[in-house]
Amino acid sequence: MNSPRYLNLFKIALPxxxxxxxxxxxxxxxxxxxxLPMMGILVFSLSSEANxxxxxxxxxxxLFKSLFSLFITxxxxxxxxxxxxxVMDFGYWETLKAGRMSALxxxxxxxxxxxxxxxxxx
Amino acid sequence: xxxxAASEIKTLRLSIYRYDPLKQEKPYMQDFDIDIPAEKDLMVxxxxxxxxxxxxxxxxxxxxxxxxxxxxxxNINGKNGLGCITPLSDAIKSNKLSIRxxxxxxxxxxxxxxxxxxxxxxxxxxxxxxxDKKVDTREAIPQTIEEREKLDGLxxxxxxxxxxxxxxxxxxxxxxxxxxxxxxxxxxxxxDSRDTATEERLEQLEDAFSVFRCHGIMNCxxxxxxxxxxxxxIGEIKKMLVKRAL
Numbered sequence: 465m466n467s468p469r470y471l472n473l474f475k476i477a478l479p480x481x482x483x484x485x486x487x488x489x490x491x492x493x494x495x496x497x498x499x500l501p502m503m504g505i506l507v508f509s510l511s512s513e514a515n516x517x518x519x520x521x522x523x524x525x526x527l528f529k530s531l532f533s534l535f536i537t538x539x540x541x542x543x544x545x546x547x548x549x550x551v552m553d554f555g556y557w558e559t560l561k562a563g564r565m566s567a568l569x570x571x572x573x574x575x576x577x578x579x580x581x582x583x584x585x586x
Numbered sequence: 587x588x589x590x591a592a593s594e595i596k597t598l599r600l601s602i603y604r605y606d607p608l609k610q611e612k613p614y615m616q617d618f619d620i621d622i623p624a625e626k627d628l629m630v631x632x633x634x635x636x637x638x639x640x641x642x643x644x645x646x647x648x649x650x651x652x653x654x655x656x657x658x659x660x661n662i663n664g665k666n667g668l669g670c671i672t673p674l675s676d677a678i679k680s681n682k683l684s685i686r687x688x689x690x691x692x693x694x695x696x697x698x699x700x701x702x703x704x705x706x707x708x709x710x711x712x713x714x715x716x717x718d719k720k721v722d723t724r725e726a727i728p729q730t731i732e733e734r735e736k737l738d739g740l741x742x743x744x745x746x747x748x749x750x751x752x753x754x755x756x757x758x759x760x761x762x763x764x765x766x767x768x769x770x771x772x773x774x775x776x777x778d779s780r781d782t783a784t785e786e787r788l789e790q791l792e793d794a795f796s797v798f799r800c801h802g803i804m805n806c807x808x809x810x811x812x813x814x815x816x817x818x819x820i821g822e823i824k825k826m827l828v829k830r831a832l
Contacts, residue, residue: 467607467692467693467694468605468613468692468693468701469689469691469692469693470603470661470686470687470688470689470690470693471689471690471757472686472687473682475664475686476661476664476665476689477663477665478663478754479802479804479805480802480804481802481803481808482804482805482808483752483804485801485802510713535822545696549801549802552802552821553821553824555821555822555825557814558802558817558818559807559815559816559818559823560804560807560808562802563802563807563817
């Protein structure tokens with residue numbers, strides 16, 4: 465059947481729990497993509513003192529620091545959002561109001577974490 | 587009938603999704619300027635009817651015009667809902683109204699979608715009472731008040747399709763994931779004390795897709811025009827399936 469299907473994700477409104485769910489997946493992709501380079505950096509930094517100093521100096525670089533902050537924040541968001549889903553699996557927070565509140569809580573806690581991390585890292 | 591003064595009229599910019607299978611063209615949005623009484627809060631369906639007066643070729647489904655038949659499920663300014671019970675005051679942003687067909691289903695013409703996939707999933711859950719007791723159909727099967735109360739919030743579904751077509755899991759797997767509407771009905775019969783086929787019903791839902799593709803996004807709850815909660819019903823089925831597996 466060649467009939468078109470209307471599915472423009474930029475025009476379809478998502479409620480807050482929907483946004484939270486999509487960000488959960490996006491954070492998973494960010495973790496997946498960045499995990500390997502981050503582990504490589506960790507292994508490299510532990511191989512000698514000179515390498516450690518080199519990696520340490522990378523944290524002076526704005527782009528590297530931003531990428532690292534993004535990675536850590538993605539892990540935090542994915543963890544908190546995963547906990548939210550676990551709670552829902554146990555039969556709690558299944559009303560729209562509770563779903564909105566819990567989604568909002570994941571955003572706020574991630575925001576607080578991100579800015580606290582920036583404050584400590586910068 | 588008294589003529590309405592010009593000051594009491596406001597003009598609404600209505601944008602409608604158009605598609606005609608007989609013309610070799612892609613779907614497009616067509617704009618209409620609709621004059622509506624400033625003091626009246628019309629329903630979205632009323633505005634569509636006014637647009638149809640301007641262009642009779644606009645196609646959409648409607649029937650009861652009071653949120654009972656579930657015919658006029660539409661995507662209204664990005665959110666699914668029934669045109670007949672969605673007031674303009676709830677739907678419009680800055681005097682603009684965009685109406686598109688329910689997302690994810692094949693479009694037959696303009697705002698009319700082919701509901702076959704949706705209905706096929708509904709059929710799969712066997713949405714009727716199954717009982718192994720010998721029942722005299724002339725007599726009611728008794729239920730206690732408590733047993734009957736368990737069906738509240740489940741039986742009221744009008745099958746408009748707003749929930750399933752708002753669900754990303756249904757968009758990506760419309761043939762495997764049953765969707766919120768069908769699953770709400772599945773639980774409606776699982777929860778029914780008169781139904782004796784609970785085991786068979788759960789067995790049919792046990793695979794990785796039918797139920798477990800629901801990730802609690804809650805679009806279904808957000809758009810349901812009857813205020814029902816398919817996410818909760820799906821959660822109950824998931825719990826029963828997990829208990830059954832242990």
